[in-house]
Amino acid sequence: MEPLRGSLQLRARVRRSDPFGGARPSRWNLLARFAVTHDRVLATVHPGSGTVGVTVLCEPDAAHWVDLFALDEGSNYENAESLLRALSHQVAAQRREERARAEREATDNALTVARLNLLQAQVEPHFLYNTLANAQVLARTDPPRAEQMLGHLIQYLRHSLPREHDTLSTLGEELERTRAYLEILRIRMGARLQLQVEVPDALKQVPLPSMMLQTLVENAIKHGLEPKPGGGTVWILARRADDQVAITVADDGCGFGNGASAGTGIGLKNLRERLRLTYGDAASFSIVSNFPNGVAATVAVPAPEAPAAPPPLPPFAQPGGAGHA
Known part of the structure; x- marks a missing residue:
């Protein structure tokens, strides 16, 4: 040979x-x-x-x-x-x-979509029932606040409608959904819940698995701010570094080992599994102590490719260029 x-x-x-x-x-x-x-x-x-x-x-x-x-x-x-x-x-x-490989890949893809849908259903928040119960109570005691809560719930549900054949959302859409969720909680927690968002507009089109941002925010409030007598602040930050986009949710709550509820860990376990099914080894998740107190959780996903720059205009087509005599 x-x-x-x-x-x-x-x-x-x-x-x-x-x-x-x-x-x-x-x-x-x-x-x-x-x-x-x-x-x-x-x-x-x-x-x-x-x-x-x-x-x-x-x-x-x-x-x-x-x-x-x-x-x-x-x-x-x-x-x-x-x-x-x-x-x-x-x-x-x-x-x-x-043919056998194509059939295996089609089966694997179908199983992956089914598992992603199942995981997304598992992380759907239970606060929907609590919100309706709270709105029912407020309707008798404080109708204006009940109307305000229902308005935020409608906004939340509008951003939560499933989209056919699409397991990915965008960072901007997830941010809008999370804002509506936080506004509902703010009615209940009042001044004990503060929010700061630092997400550049250029990163709002980054693809992100649905409900992932809200899962991190729910953990920050449930395990960090709710057990803290004075409440605190939740930060949502996004930044790009080379070919990765890092989305961080941080809080200044109780932190690790300070009497906060440990929870079951199902939410973060599902989050890791959804990252693996969606991105393979190209995405990562980390959770560390925040300084001086609280927790910071970061999801890093592949950054979308930058669009190609348009070709330069010829001199006669540029503003102020020479025209016909």
């Missing part, structure tokens, strides 16, 4: 069947002196775009002029048929493997 520039060449020397049946020909048989004992096969593979070309040459392993005196006896026709059968068998096997 010899690699050539842009192709691969295979040479073989095949012993042909003995036309004399093992008996030595008579020394008076002059044609027997030109008997060919081997054939040679030359196959050249030419890779192409989506296709492969194969050139096959089968001929006696002898000088060209021998064909004038000795018959081929069909041995090279048999060699060509054998090569054709072998190639057909390999092509059929390759096609079967490709």
Whole structure:
């Protein structure tokens, strides 16, 4: 086998069947002196775009002029048929493997979407029931606040409507959903809940799994601010570093090991699993202590490719450029 520039060449020397049946020909048989004992096969593979070309040459392993005196006896026709059968068998096997691989990939994709949908359903917040119960109480005691709470709930649900065949949202959409969620909690917590958002407009189109930002905010409030007597602040920050976008949710609440509820960990476990199913190894999640107190959780996802810059305008088309006389 010899690699050539842009192709691969295979040479073989095949012993042909003995036309004399093992008996030595008579020394008076002059044609027997030109008997060919081997054939040679030359196959050249030419890779192409989506296709492969194969050139096959089968001929006696002898000088060209021998064909004038000795018959081929069909041995090279048999060699060509054998090569054709072998190639057909390999092509059929390759096609079967490709079909099986495509079916496995389709099944894996369907399972991945199903698992993502299941995980998203699991992280759907239980506060919806609490909000309706609170609104029912406020409708009797404080109708204006009840109306305000229902308005924020409608806004929240508007951003929570599922979209067919789309498991990804954007950072901007998730931020709007989270704002509506926080406004509902602010009615209940009052001045104990403060919010600071630092998300550049250029990053609001970054794809992000649905409900992921809200999961981090829910954890910050449930385990950090609600157990703290005076409440505190939640920060939502986003920044780009090379080919990654980091989204951080931080709080100045109770932090780790300060009497806060430890929770079940299902929310963060689902978050990690959704990151893995969506991005593979290209995304990461970390959670650390905030300074001087509280917790900071960061999700890093691949940054979208920057759009190509438009070509420069010719001088006559630029503002202030020369026009026709």
